[in-house]
Amino acid sequence: MADAQDKILLEYQVPGDDFTRAGEASADLKARLKTLGFPAASVRKAAISLYEGEINLAIHAGGGKIRVELTPARIEMWLDDEGPGIPDIALAMSEGYSTAPDEVRSLGFGAGMGLPNMKKYTDEFEIASEVGRGTHIRMAVDIGPA
Amino acid sequence: MTVKQLCEACGFVPAFPLPDPDKEVSCGFCGDLLSWAMGRAGEGCAWCTVMGSVNAVAVASLADAAVLVLCHDAALMADAAARAQQQGINILLTGLPEFEAAVCIAKQLGL
Ligand SMILES: Nc1ncnc2c1ncn2[C@@H]1O[C@H](COP(=O)(O)OP(=O)(O)O)[C@@H](O)[C@H]1O
Numbered sequence: 679m680a681d682a683q684d685k686i687l688l689e690y691q692v693p694g695d696d697f698t699r700a701g702e703a704s705a706d707l708k709a710r711l712k713t714l715g716f717p718a719a720s721v722r723k724a725a726i727s728l729y730e731g732e733i734n735l736a737i738h739a740g741g742g743k744i745r746v747e748l749t750p751a752r753i754e755m756w757l758d759d760e761g762p763g764i765p766d767i768a769l770a771m772s773e774g775y776s777t778a779p780d781e782v783r784s785l786g787f788g789a790g791m792g793l794p795n796m797k798k799y800t801d802e803f804e805i806a807s808e809v810g811r812g813t814h815i816r817m818a819v820d821i822g823p824a
Numbered sequence: 825m826t827v828k829q830l831c832e833a834c835g836f837v838p839a840f841p842l843p844d845p846d847k848e849v850s851c852g853f854c855g856d857l858l859s860w861a862m863g864r865a866g867e868g869c870a871w872c873t874v875m876g877s878v879n880a881v882a883v884a885s886l887a888d889a890a891v892l893v894l895c896h897d898a899a900l901m902a903d904a905a906a907r908a909q910q911q912g913i914n915i916l917l918t919g920l921p922e923f924e925a926a927v928c929i930a931k932q933l934g935l
């Protein structure tokens with residue numbers, strides 16, 4: 679892995695409503711983390727969490743931006759969108775709650791498990807949202823011993 | 825047991841030559857909702873589903889499933905097959921319902 683002071687920055691744009699392309703950022707991140715030698719368990723957590731966030735940007739926010747910062751100690755990810763925002767974050771965070779439309783559900787999305795998965799698979803998870811302005815998520819996976 | 829051994833034992837059919845036939849199968853998971861599979865399918869799982877989409881392939885890849893077992897003769901989309909080959913994801917096809925496929929997998933895993 680890189681030296682302690684090394685920092686790698688990655689950026690991705692997630693298009694809105696394109697469910698075949700959604701997943702590209704998490705696939706790319708996963709491949710890079712593997713190549714860089716991050717431990718498999720941490721790679722899996724980051725990949726799962728980012729995928730859920732990426733899908734939410736595509737389904738619920740009309741797209742958005744992802745920023746990732748890698749150091750040997752942690753994988754930190756920011757997801758920002760200018761979508762409709764979330765009126766009740768506690769409700770949105772509860773397992774099974776989803777406002778996904780039927781055509782999205784028929785693709786297997788919309789189980790209402792995305793935000794709970796993101797929280798479950800990260801060591802730090804913060805979400806802020808304002809109705810009509812957008813949603814901002816920061817999450818981090820600490821790198822444990824390999 | 826490896827994906828190749830599981831495939832032969834249960835009479836499943838590879839959708840294309842298995843990209844990673846020697847991958848170890850350590851558990852099983854059934855379900856079609858992607859976020860459930862993402863959150864609950866363990867690493868190394870044989871994932872039984874009827875979802876043959878690119879999104880299912882993405883989940884299998886990101887969650888480190890050993891193999892996606894497409895049940896009930898459900899259709900594997902062309903773009904999903906292409907993505908799976910590109911990403912090295914094993915896909916097996918079967919006419920069995922998810923429950924019966926899972927029963928065979930469980931027996932093979934000694935569960
Ligand atoms: N980026 C976002 N912008 C607006 N709403 C969001 C966003 N992310 C999540 N939500 C809201 O929170 C709900 C729960 O999200 P999640 O747990 O990922 O479930 P799902 O995506 O399956 O609906 C969504 O249905 C949606 O109403």
Ligand SMILES: [Mg+2]
Nearest residue numbers: 733734792793
């Ligand atoms: Mg979601």
